[in-house]
Amino acid sequence: MNNDNLLVFSIALGAIGLYSTFMPPVHEVVNGEQSNGEKQALREAEMIGTAHLLAVALIASFMAKSAMPLLLAAGLGVSVYLSYEYAMARVIG
Secondary structure, eight states, X not given: OOXXXXXXXXXXXXXXXXXXXXXXXXXHHHTSOOOHHHHHHHHHHHHHHXXXXXXXXXXXXXXXXXXXXXXXXXXXXXXXXXXXXXXXHTOOO
16 A cells, blocks of 8 residues: 555545544434434534535545546545434434
């Protein structure tokens, strides 16, 4: 793995951690009742985390001169968004 690929991989790995900065663990969302205001705050946090993820992926794409980091980040963003939406819909607490 050359230095450029290692740098891009490191940036992408760090970008995944952005969600832990903005979002509580999914199991906490599933195990607790949320008011409409709390659900709205979670949705806003989803959008902020996704925006940061895409910004970092865009930088990584420019550095790698490839669209692959951006495409992977978009897929990850959709996956995380759907996971949290499912968790909010399936509250068991």
